[in-house]
Amino acid sequence: MALNLAFLNRSYPSLETFKVDQEKINAFSDAIGDNNDYVKQGYASPTFLISIQMGAMEAALFDPELGLDYSKVVHGEQSFEYKKPVKAGDELSFISTIEDIKSKVGNDFITIRSDVKDAAGNEVATLKATLIARGTDN
Numbered sequence: 001m002a003l004n005l006a007f008l009n010r011s012y013p014s015l016e017t018f019k020v021d022q023e024k025i026n027a028f029s030d031a032i033g034d035n036n037d038y039v040k041q042g043y044a045s046p047t048f049l050i051s052i053q054m055g056a057m058e059a060a061l062f063d064p065e066l067g068l069d070y071s072k073v074v075h076g077e078q079s080f081e082y083k084k085p086v087k088a089g090d091e092l093s094f095i096s097t098i099e100d101i102k103s104k105v106g107n108d109f110i111t112i113r114s115d116v117k118d119a120a121g122n123e124v125a126t127l128k129a130t131l132i133a134r135g136t137d138n
Helices: 022-032 050-061
Strands: 011-013 073-082 091-104 107-118 123-133
Touching: 011 050, 050 073, 050 091, 050 107, 050 123, 091 123
Parallel strands: none
Antiparallel strands: 011 091, 073 123, 091 107, 107 123
16 A cells, blocks of 8 residues: 655654663663763764654654555665764654655655754754565555
C-alpha cells in the first residue's frame, strides 16, 4: 500500500524534552564500543541522538492515516549534522518532519528530518532517517 502523500512536510513536535545525563551517555557509548576521552568528559558519541530520534519519530510513523506497515520497515539511511556537541546536562526537544515520500521498485521510502534544539531554543543538530517499507505493492 502506498504511503499517504498528504503527510509530506507534516511536522510532529516531541511531546516531552529529553534530559541528557552521563549515565545515558555511558550506556550508549558502552553499547557501541565508544571509549573515547570525550565520553569521560561528558560529551555524547556522534551517533547518540539516534537513540532519541526513533522515539521522537513515533507520532509520525504510527499515525494510521500515513499507511506505514512498520512490520515491513528497515532502516535505510541516517545522517547527522551538528551545530554543537551534545553533552550531559542538555535538555533537548525534537521536531520531526516528513520530508520525502516515494515508491520505488515495490517499496515505500519515507525520509524524516528531526530538528533538535536545546532548552534555550538553540539549534543542536539536524538528523535525517530514511526508512524503507519492503514489498508494499502487494
